[in-house]
Amino acid sequence: TPRTSPRADEGRCPFRDAASHAPDTAPNGCPVSPQAASFDPFESDYQLDPAEALRWSRDQEPVFYSPRLGYWVVSRYADVKAIFRDNRTFSPSIALEKITPTTQAAQDTLQRYGYAMNRTLVNEDEPAHMERRRALMKSFELEELAHHEPMVRRLTREYLDRLVDKGEADLVDEMLWEIPLTVALHFLGVPEEDMDTLREYSIAHTVNTWGRPSPDEQVAVAEAVGKFWQYAGQVLEKMRQDPAGHGWMKYAIRRQQELPEVVTDSYLHSMMMAGIVAAHETTAHATANMLRLLLENRAVWEDLCANPSLIPNAVEECLRLSGSVAAWRRIATTDTQVGDVAIPQGAKLLIVSASANHDGRHFENPDELDIYRDNTTDHLTFGYGSHQCMGKNLARLEMRIFLEEFTRRLPHMTLVPDQTFTFVPNTSFRGPEHLWVRWDPARNPERRDNSLREQGRDFPLGAPSRRDAEREAVVTRVIHETPDVIRLVLEDPRGRPLPRWTPGAHIDLVVGDITRKYSLCGDPDDEQRLEIAIRREEPGRGGSRLIHDTVKPQTRVRLRGPRNHFRLDETADGYLLIAGGIGITPIIAMADRLKRLGKRYAIHYAGRSRGSMPLLERLKRDHGDRLCLYPADEGRRLDLPAVVGGRGEARVYACGPARLLDALAALTRDDADAIHVEHFSASHAILDPRREQAFEVELSDSELTVPVAADQTVLQALRAVGVDVPSDCEEGLCGTCEVAVMAGEVDHRDKVLSADERAASRRMMTCCSRAKRGKLVLGL
Ligand code: FES
Numbered sequence: 001t002p003r004t005s006p007r008a009d010e011g012r013c014p015f016r017d018a019a020s021h022a023p024d025t026a027p028n029g030c031p032v033s034p035q036a037a038s039f040d041p042f043e044s045d046y047q048l049d050p051a052e053a054l055r056w057s058r059d060q061e062p063v064f065y066s067p068r069l070g071y072w073v074v075s076r077y078a079d080v081k082a083i084f085r086d087n088r089t090f091s092p093s094i095a096l097e098k099i100t101p102t103t104q105a106a107q108d109t110l111q112r113y114g115y116a117m118n119r120t121l122v123n124e125d126e127p128a129h130m131e132r133r134r135a136l137m138k139s140f141e142l143e144e145l146a147h148h149e150p151m152v153r154r155l156t157r158e159y160l161d162r163l164v165d166k167g168e169a170d171l172v173d174e175m176l177w178e179i180p181l182t183v184a185l186h187f188l189g190v191p192e193e194d195m196d197t198l199r200e201y202s203i204a205h206t207v208n209t210w211g212r213p214s215p216d217e218q219v220a221v222a223e224a225v226g227k228f229w230q231y232a233g234q235v236l237e238k239m240r241q242d243p244a245g246h247g248w249m250k251y252a253i254r255r256q257q258e259l260p261e262v263v264t265d266s267y268l269h270s271m272m273m274a275g276i277v278a279a280h281e282t283t284a285h286a287t288a289n290m291l292r293l294l295l296e297n298r299a300v301w302e303d304l305c306a307n308p309s310l311i312p313n314a315v316e317e318c319l320r321l322s323g324s325v326a327a328w329r330r331i332a333t334t335d336t337q338v339g340d341v342a343i344p345q346g347a348k349l350l351i352v353s354a355s356a357n358h359d360g361r362h363f364e365n366p367d368e369l370d371i372y373r374d375n376t377t378d379h380l381t382f383g384y385g386s387h388q389c390m391g392k393n394l395a396r397l398e399m400r401i402f403l404e405e406f407t408r409r410l411p412h413m414t415l416v417p418d419q420t421f422t423f424v425p426n427t428s429f430r431g432p433e434h435l436w437v438r439w440d441p442a443r444n445p446e447r448r449d450n451s452l453r454e455q456g457r458d459f460p461l462g463a464p465s466r467r468d469a470e471r472e473a474v475v476t477r478v479i480h481e482t483p484d485v486i487r488l489v490l491e492d493p494r495g496r497p498l499p500r501w502t503p504g505a506h507i508d509l510v511v512g513d514i515t516r517k518y519s520l521c522g523d524p525d526d527e528q529r530l531e532i533a534i535r536r537e538e539p540g541r542g543g544s545r546l547i548h549d550t551v552k553p554q555t556r557v558r559l560r561g562p563r564n565h566f567r568l569d570e571t572a573d574g575y576l577l578i579a580g581g582i583g584i585t586p587i588i589a590m591a592d593r594l595k596r597l598g599k600r601y602a603i604h605y606a607g608r609s610r611g612s613m614p615l616l617e618r619l620k621r622d623h624g625d626r627l628c629l630y631p632a633d634e635g636r637r638l639d640l641p642a643v644v645g646g647r648g649e650a651r652v653y654a655c656g657p658a659r660l661l662d663a664l665a666a667l668t669r670d671d672a673d674a675i676h677v678e679h680f681s682a683s684h685a686i687l688d689p690r691r692e693q694a695f696e697v698e699l700s701d702s703e704l705t706v707p708v709a710a711d712q713t714v715l716q717a718l719r720a721v722g723v724d725v726p727s728d729c730e731e732g733l734c735g736t737c738e739v740a741v742m743a744g745e746v747d748h749r750d751k752v753l754s755a756d757e758r759a760a761s762r763r764m765m766t767c768c769s770r771a772k773r774g775k776l777v778l779g780l
Contacts, residue, residue: 008212013378036064036534051358063341071350084384093121102310106218113226120274130703137249142461168438184279189247232273285431305411312464314371323381326354353380366443385701412437463724470558481614484536494629497527503589510558514543519586535582566678573599574652580656606630606638695771699780714766730770740779745772
């Protein structure tokens with residue numbers, strides 16, 4: 001297999017020796033491996049599970065030539081994303097080309113209908129593509145999408161009403177196809193009639209473009225596609241008579257009057273037809289995939305029923321693990337390289353996002369459904385860059401409402417056992433044709449409480465925030481460390497494993513309406529329990545008091561994380577660990593780790609009195625010879641200048657009250673990179689619109705310019721136009737919202753970057769940092 005191309009490796013192809021056994025040769029001169037030779041995306045393996053069918057490729061041959069398809073297949077996350085990002089070298093112009101050439105008879109049929117599908121948003125090259133995309137984007141912004149939410153909710157309820165007492169249903173046939181179709185029609189502004197005909201047409205369109213119909217089927221498919229084309233034209237004409245009002249197509253018709261050379265007639269007709277398919281079929285398939293996956297993972301389904309706040313993250317994780325868009329196509333406009341494989345000009349590529357989404361190089365435990373996963377929104381199911389799916393937030397909106405209604409009204413629903421799932425054979429779109437579920441209507445919760453039907457929970461539009469993924473936990477022990485510090489031991493209520501963590505990590509503890517961050521101080525490898533210690537802050541905001549007063553053994557709490565913004569760099573030789581009071585919690589976990597690694601370290605621990613210093617006994621037991629204690633009531637004061645001044649090459653890790661950290665910062669101004677401190681609040685990150693300036697950010701991958709108002713963060717401005725950037729703390733503490741900066745001067749306000757990193761200005765935290773002046777260019 002050509003992992004190293006002849007050109008990339010000075011003529012030495014590692015598979016050349018095997019060439020005599022290889023029946024095929026790739027266009028770059030390399031022999032084709034047996035797996036590549038036998039790869040067929042129309043076979044059931046790929047249809048059933050494209051990620052699994054390409055596991056061998058991700059592991060051994062991430063870019064290979066498929067002679068059966070005549071395409072290069074790309075299966076790893078980094079390569080797929082790089083191709084999405086560079087839409088000039090990898091043109092999308094073949095994205096809608098028929099993968100199986102049309103027979104003459106089918107062509108004649110299409111011609112009879114005047115079929116003239118032209119460029120649409122998905123297969124158009126620059127600069128025309130972005131010009132049109134910008135012209136037509138408004139309808140996809142979050143504010144505009146919010147108008148559709150009540151309609152989606154109403155439709156979902158009505159369809160569920162029809163089947164809630166039946167006890168068994170094929171969800172695809174009875175609901176999942178028609179609701180997204182109706183939503184798509186509303187979104188486009190199309191009349192609702194002819195739904196059945198449209199359904200038939202849009203299936204035909206999929207087979208026509210991405211499938212492998214037999215010559216006889218081709219004529220039948222062409223008939224349906226031709227009618228679909230005509231119908232789209234008629235509806236468009238109707239809309240032209242009255243282009244006022246809601247709907248993307250009506251908006252596009254109005255924009256045509258302002259920008260006739262950008263929004264052309266042929267473009268409108270093509271988008272009309274493509275829009276119906278894009279907006280409805282992908283969502284229908286994605287929802288069916290999602291429900292199937294969740295019902296196959298009962299424990300996760302039950303978590304969602306018990307805690308609907310997890311739904312946005314669960315939707316995203318299902319899109320990652322079993323999305324409806326499996327692959328896209330591109331054509332190389334020049335001789336180039338993907339990974340280390342030479343790709344000649346004119347080569348066609350099948351970039352398999354379904355496989356990329358299972359790449360363990362990017363996602364931990366990639367084959368596991370983990371609705372608490374913190375980078376699940378990095379999935380490529382919506383594509384990436386300037387061709388990223390414009391309708392992604394409409395799809396998210398629908399999928400969240402579906403899931404919210406099902407988990408609330410039919411939590412006892414199960415899959416009908418032993419059903420065989422079938423898929424419309426095609427390379428790119430994936431979802432079961434039927435999804436049979438059953439339940440006992442006598443157990444429907446709304447029979448006991450009729451108000452349940454009307455309840456419902458709205459989620460903010462757009463990508464989920466990491467804040468949304470909360471895990472339930474039970475407090476199994478409360479240990480009084482000192483008169484005002486308790487240590488809590490937390491476990492999963494059903495005894496399931498909890499995530500591992502690294503020293504310096506914290507969790508967000510959610511008790512009632514309050515959320516507070518606490519560092520973990522137990523054993524990072526213990527999957528059964530997490531430990532935190534909490535000081536009662538009498539003058540504080542009330543969170544610690546509430547926890548002290550109300551949390552007892554068996555109290556249920558929620559938690560987010562663990563996340564680590566205070567990572568221990570394990571490469572140094574020596575370490576100076578400094579803690580004040582409750583700040584000992586991350587420090588003790590670091591000390592444990594350093595001891596295990598056999599590193600040189602010293603702990604300097606200050607407090608009011610020995611009796612007020614938590615974890616003291618354990619420290620003395622495990623780290624007694626490395627421990628210097630400074631109880632103030634014994635007259636022992638931590639002499640910070642002396643301790644820090646004598647650190648030599650040691651790295652400093654400190655956590656404690658603000659005055660301790662400020663004093664440390666003042667002492668180490670010249671060597672900020674060797675000092676790591678844990679902050680739990682970021683005073684600079686709070687936005688005060690009266691003191692801010694508006695500015696612009698230009699997105700180099702998406703080719704957009706986004707205004708950032710004085711009362712907006714960059715993160716908010718990006719999300720408002722549908723650009724997903726993950727976030728967690730939104731206070732400049734965690735580094736989650738980091739993006740690359742290509743040009744411009746950044747006013748850094750985070751606590752994440754070091755002084756050198758700030759000076760270099762190659763990255764910024766979008767939740768708090770801004771432009772110093774002028775425009776910023778970001779790598780998004
Ligand atoms: Fe945490 Fe921005 S979200 S630094």
